[in-house]
Amino acid sequence: MxxxxxxxxxxxxxxxxxxxxxLKSSYGKMMMWFFIVxxxxxxxxxxxxxxxxxxxxxxxxxxxxEVFTHIPFVHGNFPMLYVAFMTFVLIxxxxxxxxxxxxxxxxxxxxxxxxxxxxxxxxxVFVGSQAWEWKTFIQGSYGxxxxxxxxxxxxxxxTGHQVTLESFVTSHGGEREQDVRSKGLWFTSESALxxxxxxxxxxxxxxxxxxxxRTEKIIAATKSKEILSRxxxxxxxxxxxxxxxxxxxxVNEYGSTLFADFFFFITGFHGFHVFSGIIFNxxxxxxxxxxxxxxxxxxxxxxxxxxxxxxxxxxxxxxxTFFYLV
Amino acid sequence: xxxxxxxxxxxLILKVFAFLSLVTIVEVAFGIVKPASLHLTxxxxxxxxxxIFLILTLVKAYGITWYFMHMKEEKxxxxxxxxxxxIFLISYLMILLLIEGSYLHEVLAPYVKWDY
Numbered sequence: 003m004x005x006x007x008x009x010x011x012x013x014x015x016x017x018x019x020x021x022x023x024x025l026k027s028s029y030g031k032m033m034m035w036f037f038i039v040x041x042x043x044x045x046x047x048x049x050x051x052x053x054x055x056x057x058x059x060x061x062x063x064x065x066x067x068e069v070f071t072h073i074p075f076v077h078g079n080f081p082m083l084y085v086a087f088m089t090f091v092l093i094x095x096x097x098x099x100x101x102x103x104x105x106x107x108x109x110x111x112x113x114x115x116x117x118x119x120x121x122x123x124x125x126x127v128f129v130g131s132q133a134w135e136w137k138t139f140i141q142g143s144y145g146x147x148x149x150x151x152x153x154x155x156x157x158x159x160x161t162g163h164q165v166t167l168e169s170f171v172t173s174h175g176g177e178r179e180q181d182v183r184s185k186g187l188w189f190t191s192e193s194a195l196x197x198x199x200x201x202x203x204x205x206x207x208x209x210x211x212x213x214x215x216r217t218e219k220i221i222a223a224t225k226s227k228e229i230l231s232r233x234x235x236x237x238x239x240x241x242x243x244x245x246x247x248x249x250x251x252x253v254n255e256y257g258s259t260l261f262a263d264f265f266f267f268i269t270g271f272h273g274f275h276v277f278s279g280i281i282f283n284x285x286x287x288x289x290x291x292x293x294x295x296x297x298x299x300x301x302x303x304x305x306x307x308x309x310x311x312x313x314x315x316x317x318x319x320x321x322x323t324f325f326y327l328v
Numbered sequence: 329x330x331x332x333x334x335x336x337x338x339x340l341i342l343k344v345f346a347f348l349s350l351v352t353i354v355e356v357a358f359g360i361v362k363p364a365s366l367h368l369t370x371x372x373x374x375x376x377x378x379x380i381f382l383i384l385t386l387v388k389a390y391g392i393t394w395y396f397m398h399m400k401e402e403k404x405x406x407x408x409x410x411x412x413x414x415i416f417l418i419s420y421l422m423i424l425l426l427i428e429g430s431y432l433h434e435v436l437a438p439y440v441k442w443d444y
Contacts, residue, residue, distance in 0.1 A: 025406040035410055046418045050425050057429025061437055067359070086356040090349065097345045100396045104337050151441065219442060225368060237444040305398075312396045316389055323385040327359050328378050 034306050038313045041275075045317050048271065049324055052264040062153075062218040064257035065227070066326050068164075072138045085326050088131045089318065092276075095124025096315040099283075099308045106301025111290060114304060118287040121311065125280040132273045139265070142248030146255040147203060149241040154257050156216045157207070158229060167245065170213065171198045171206040196245035204239045215239070218257045265325065272321055275314045282307045344395045351384050351391075 015029040025032070056063050067081040074084070102117035145167035146156045157165050180195050181187045207213060215235035219228040230238060246255045254262040286307045295301045358366075358377060366377040394400045399407050 025403045027402065027406055032406075035406070039410055039414055042414050043417060046414075046421065050418075050422050053422065054425040054429040054432075057426055058432040058436070060430075060433050061440075082356050082359045086352065089352055093345070093348050093352065096392065096396055097341060100341050101338065103398075104341065108336060217442070223368070234444070241444055309397055312392055315396070316392045319385055319388045319392065323355075323381055327355060327381045 028302060030302065030306050031309070034309045038309065041313065042317075045268075045271070045320070048264075048268050049320060052268060052324065055260050055264065059258055059260065061220055062258060063220070064218075064254075064261045065220075065225075068227075069139070069256045069261075070135065070326065072143070074134060082326065084131070084135070085322065088128055088135075089322050091124050091131070092128050092315050092318050095121045095128070096312050098124065099311045103301070103305045103308045106295070106304045109296070109299075109301070111293065111296050114295075114301060115287065115290045118283060118290060118304070122280055122283050122287060125276055125283065125311075129273060129276050129280065132269060132276070136266070136269075139262070140248050140250060142246075142255045144255065145197075145245060145247045147200060147239070147242045148244050148246050148253055149238065150243045151241070152259075154218055154246065154255065155238050155242075156227075156255070158214050158216045160212050160214075162216075162226075162229060164216070165213065167198055167203065167247075170210050171203050173198050173202060196247060198245050200239075200242040200245060203245060204236075204242065207235070207239060268321060269325070272314070272317055275317070279307075279311050279314050282310060340395070344391055348388055348391050351388055355381060355384055 015023060027035075070085060071079045071081045072084065073080050098117045098120040102114050102121060105113035105117060143166070144156060144164045146154050148154055157167070157170070159165050178195075179185065181190050181192050183191070207215075211232070214232065215230045215238055217228045217230060217238070220226070221228050244253075246253050248255055249262040249265075251259070251263055251266065253259055256262075286303055289295060289303065290301075295303060358380060362377065366380070367375055369376060371379060393411075399411070
């Protein structure tokens with residue numbers, strides 16, 4: 003009988019003081035590892051799906067260095083730098099987290115609280131940067147034209163650098179007004195119309211002989227996008243369907259829409275993990291301050307939440323590689 | 329406190345931090361400069377630059393898991409059940425889907441129109 007009855011002395015895994023705990027690990031830590039393995043498989047499923055689509059469209063995939071080129075408050079073309087900063091912030095907040103765990107082992111309450119504070123701050127800076135990165139990507143930088151079959155064409159000057167539509171196109175007031183409720187169209191709605199029409203862009207392009215059109219196609223020898231001759235450009239323009247600015251789930255001025263879809267989905271899912279990590283960290287932070295773990299004589303909760311936080315950092319290392327580097 | 333090492337590990341943690349930062353800086357530098365000899369050549373299916381990025385990523389992942397997540401101090405079989413399981417399942421899915429992706433490209437790319 004005794005074997006099946008929970009006695010007063012032995013309630014759970016963690017109450018077992020006989021050092022007979024499975025793998026010498028506490029229940030909570032073991033379950034956190036279970037969760038991390040399954041979450042790692044979820045993330046790898048997403049990233050591998052991205053890989054599948056990238057391999058499928060390997061010839062036309064956008065070049066990340068030409069997509070993420072902005073830095074807050076500074077004008078100009080700076081690929082990689084801002085995302086490098088974000089990566090650094092996340093690694094640094096991982097370091098303060100592991101220092102908090104270390105201080106917890108030594109039962110130094112104030113140190114744990116301060117390191118947790120810096121960790122939360124680092125996480126907040128990262129999520130803020132991610133939001134800014136999204137905003138910049140959604141707003142777009144140059145504008146492009148989408149063709150009837152969905153391909154994107156962009157405009158470049160003699161040096162091969164992209165130019166904005168505003169810099170050479172003049173608007174004649176657009177084809178039509180935007181459908182809005184205030185104009186009596188209560189049964190329909192649409193987002194703001196593009197600033198220019200395809201006809202206006204075509205007309206302006208013909209006047210500017212210094213411009214050329216760049217397609218999505220990557221030339222294998224130089225790993226850069228193909229630039230068309232003037233004659234071929236006009237044939238492409240004749241197939242123009244709509245003017246595109248920025249990126250969303252339906253259309254992407256930088257090229258393949260799938261790139262935008264996966265970017266929003268994977269960095270969004272990761273950003274949501276960071277956000278929930280910040281919430282967990284805050285709960286633990288307040289528990290540290292009110293002395294919960296001091297009374298419990300163990301800071302193991304800091305260690306568990308730390309595992310989750312490092313995992314979020316670990317995922318970012320891979321997202322960084324597959325979206326920005328490779 | 330499963331392990332009775334109450335001594336501070338600060339020095340080791342900072343060393344790992346310096347190492348991870350250094351690796352990131354190297355990656356970013358390569359990503360900006362993209363030396364033609366590494367970027368435009370091919371080695372085992374992709375450019376040597378991509379191989380460098382992939383290897384450095386795995387090095388960083390090792391540093392984070394072993395030293396920040398304290399995998400180094402866990403029991404051998406806890407470590408193995410986490411690491412081997414993940415590596416096996418992820419490589420399995422990755423190999424199948426990337427082969428599939430290349431095949432889709434091979435089949436579909438010839439049908440994409442580029443002359444208008």
